[in-house]
Amino acid sequence: MHLTAEHLSVSRGKWTLTANGVFNTGVHLVTGPVGSGKTTLASALAGILKPASGRIIRDGRTHLTLSMQFPEYHVTGFLVKDEIHSWHLPESEILLKAGLAGRQNTKTLTLSRGELKRLHLTCLLSGSWDVVILDEPFAGLDCREKTRICTTIEERKHPLTIIFTHEQAVLPAADFIWEIENNTLVYRGRVPDAIPAWKGAPRYLSYALEQGACPMNIRIQDAEVALCRMHD
Numbered sequence: 001m002h003l004t005a006e007h008l009s010v011s012r013g014k015w016t017l018t019a020n021g022v023f024n025t026g027v028h029l030v031t032g033p034v035g036s037g038k039t040t041l042a043s044a045l046a047g048i049l050k051p052a053s054g055r056i057i058r059d060g061r062t063h064l065t066l067s068m069q070f071p072e073y074h075v076t077g078f079l080v081k082d083e084i085h086s087w088h089l090p091e092s093e094i095l096l097k098a099g100l101a102g103r104q105n106t107k108t109l110t111l112s113r114g115e116l117k118r119l120h121l122t123c124l125l126s127g128s129w130d131v132v133i134l135d136e137p138f139a140g141l142d143c144r145e146k147t148r149i150c151t152t153i154e155e156r157k158h159p160l161t162i163i164f165t166h167e168q169a170v171l172p173a174a175d176f177i178w179e180i181e182n183n184t185l186v187y188r189g190r191v192p193d194a195i196p197a198w199k200g201a202p203r204y205l206s207y208a209l210e211q212g213a214c215p216m217n218i219r220i221q222d223a224e225v226a227l228c229r230m231h232d
């Protein structure tokens with residue numbers, strides 16, 4: 001399973017992003033500061049933004065989905081139960097997983113932003129997709145919910161997951177790191193070798209590296225374990 005950006009150039013007005021690379025099976029983390037082009041690239045990879053040049057290559061049978069940053073963009077059901085049914089998913093199971101038990105008759109757009117995001121991600125991640133592209137999946141969620149999303153991603157239900165985020169506290173274990181730098185997608189490599197090259201790494205990882213520790217992955221617990229091992 002792979003998704004390729006071949007000599008891609010995508011423009012938003014006068015602003016242009018370039019990307020060249022192959023996203024193979026696994027969990028990919030693409031980071032970059034606000035306005036660096038994460039949504040632009042996520043939309044181009046998902047095929048909803050036409051490139052100015054280059055192309056996205058994917059197997060014609062690939063079952064791909066994009067989770068947009070703002071969950072209200074995805075809403076199609078008037079009530080929470082309608083929304084769940086629109087994904088062809090079991091109502092009670094999803095209500096429970098999304099922490100919305102008993103809220104099936106609530107109007108979907110009256111949920112809080114966080115509740116709506118929780119419902120949207122629960123539905124999307126419960127589906128059978130070959131490729132899942134998540135644009136800022138942690139935005140608007142509390143730590144507990146971010147951790148739950150990370151655990152779901154780590155269960156590897158979907159062969160290829162690409163996460164676009166500037167989250168710096170709660171991250172899932174990942175296989176590959178990419179960064180958007182100077183309007184260009186840059187491949188930092190496979191985890192853990194990519195960690196020292198990751199310019200936008202969270203502070204806990206930079207701290208562990210400064211202390212001489214070698215985290216095996218990018219989660220805060222990986223940094224803690226690496227620091228503890230130094231004293232064995």
Ligand SMILES: Nc1ncnc2c1ncn2[C@@H]1O[C@H](COP(=O)(O)OP(=O)(O)OP(=O)(O)O)[C@@H](O)[C@H]1O
Nearest residue numbers: 012013015032033034035036037038039040041166
């Ligand atoms: N429709 C548009 N027309 C013109 N410029 C746009 C448009 N959409 C985005 N841009 C510009 O393209 C650049 C990249 O925007 P994009 O939304 O991809 O960044 P981002 O990294 O996802 O940001 P954030 O972290 O805030 O979500 C920004 O400079 C933005 O102002």
